[in-house]
Amino acid sequence: MNLNFSDMTLKIKFNELNHDEYIFYIDNHKKYKDFNTLGLYRSIIENDKLSLPEKIATRDYAHKSFKKSFDFLQLKDPKTFVDVSSLGINLTKADERKMWDDVIKNQQIILNDKRIKHRNFGTHSKHDCPYDDCIYKGLMVRPSSRLAWGSMHFDSDKSRYQQKAKSDRRKMDRKREQVIISDQIDN
Ligand SMILES: [Zn+2]
Incomplete structure (x- = not known):
């Protein structure tokens, strides 16, 4: 990669x-x-x-x-x-x-x-999804982040995400995010 x-x-x-x-x-x-x-x-x-x-x-x-x-x-x-x-x-x-x-x-x-x-720090908004017990509730995320609730919940239901799809999802999102990694850190 x-x-x-x-x-x-x-x-x-x-x-x-x-x-x-x-x-x-x-x-x-x-x-x-x-x-x-x-x-x-x-x-x-x-x-x-x-x-x-x-x-x-x-x-x-x-x-x-x-x-x-x-x-x-x-x-x-x-x-x-x-x-x-x-x-x-x-x-x-x-x-x-x-x-x-x-x-x-x-x-x-x-x-x-x-x-x-x-x-x-770019634009952040709260991860605010319909799941009351969602572990990311209230988390500040970038709209493009894999933790933005749309990209997290739309194409897989929550239980599936919490069980097996984690690493696959991470790999997929990683590709998309590579473009923005370089300007994410400015120390
Ligand atoms: Zn959520």
Whole structure:
């Protein structure tokens, strides 16, 4: 899969790196003007070369340099934020609910931060679907996001989504979203 990195000064695909290579590029990230932290975190989820302990170690190592950018993902790409945060953890339904509630709270904190207000975060609107128990209810999302309720609920009913379609859906949406990834992060 082409993640667009190879066209730019960073001639690698994050999702094909092994753990040592991640460490190298994280250590040297300042040399690459197109280093994309959102792409980095997303790739940890997708990378087939990393074992689960390596994924966790890579994430923790990335946090040393990019924790602040990572926290912004709650607004920019909340699904990736939750997926990366919960690596290796078997979330109960209650855990998952709590995690999304925290994301929704933190989104407001980020949006209310005066310093942040002047930065371009694009247009967000609330995920507001007809399902009373929807885990994304109240979540701020971009209209183009795979978490916008239209793209999430229209073509698959909720139970199907919650069971098996997750990864397929993610792959499909990933393709569509590649176009906008590059301007989603501006640190
Ligand atoms: Zn919903």
